Amino acid sequence: MAQTVPNLKSYDPAFAYELAVIVREGIQRMYEKQENIFYYLTIYNETYPMAAMPTGPDIHTGILRGMYCHRRAEIRHDGKRKAHLLGSGPILLQALQAQKLLADAGVAADVWSVTSYNELFRQAQETERWNRLHPAAPPRTPYVARLLEGEEGVFVAASDFIKALPNSIAPWLPGAYYVLGTDGYGLSESRPDLRDYFEVSAEHIAVTALYGLVQQGALDLSVLEEAMTRYGIDPEKPSAAQK
Numbered sequence: 001m002a003q004t005v006p007n008l009k010s011y012d013p014a015f016a017y018e019l020a021v022i023v024r025e026g027i028q029r030m031y032e033k034q035e036n037i038f039y040y041l042t043i044y045n046e047t048y049p050m051a052a053m054p055t056g057p058d059i060h061t062g063i064l065r066g067m068y069c070h071r072r073a074e075i076r077h078d079g080k081r082k083a084h085l086l087g088s089g090p091i092l093l094q095a096l097q098a099q100k101l102l103a104d105a106g107v108a109a110d111v112w113s114v115t116s117y118n119e120l121f122r123q124a125q126e127t128e129r130w131n132r133l134h135p136a137a138p139p140r141t142p143y144v145a146r147l148l149e150g151e152e153g154v155f156v157a158a159s160d161f162i163k164a165l166p167n168s169i170a171p172w173l174p175g176a177y178y179v180l181g182t183d184g185y186g187l188s189e190s191r192p193d194l195r196d197y198f199e200v201s202a203e204h205i206a207v208t209a210l211y212g213l214v215q216q217g218a219l220d221l222s223v224l225e226e227a228m229t230r231y232g233i234d235p236e237k238p239s240a241a242q243k
Helices: 016-032 059-065 091-104 117-133 143-147 191-198 202-215 221-230
Strands: 008-011 038-041 067-071 082-087 108-114 154-158 177-180
Touching: 008 016, 008 117, 016 038, 016 059, 059 067, 059 117, 067 091, 067 143, 082 091, 082 202, 091 108, 091 154, 091 202, 117 143, 154 202, 177 202, 191 202, 202 221
Parallel strands: 008 038, 082 108, 082 154, 154 177
Antiparallel strands: 067 108
């Protein structure tokens, strides 16, 4: 819904350092520069350890533009068994847990924090508009496409939002893209139960990445089937969107 308000900038930070960067930028732009914009920040009440801000020259920019790499894979890969996990808000922790599950299966996974799908989408749309209106000029590349340029493997996005939001950036991803979200209705006794119900848990993220690699011929089907059995994923469970 935030996409329908042009001067609304919406963010879904996972860690305190992301929130600090966004709030500082907002104060500067709204009060110091007097820009006609306002912000919507999704803040959660889940208690979990706050990670330290990664080092690197592009982290600050990535937080504000909507996406950056939070943690690279810790295992080596052959270019085939590679996955990219996009997480937002507290679901980023599920992506980090899925990274470990995939490492156990011999799959290297990078974890990306997506602080704003709307910022990524809007910037990509503006870039494409500029290209359309300047056909004789060298085409520009959207930020998300430049960020992921040269990355191999499958891409899996998971968030507390409906699938339509992460799907908004699908045209600019360099590989097969699978989206998990909270479409439908549902209440559970615990967060793990709720995330399993909506299929945005670490186990579902990992299995989705394995599925994508099987589809690419990078993994044997037996690896996926074994993982589904190990994680207790019932393929016949009704979709949350259809209950």
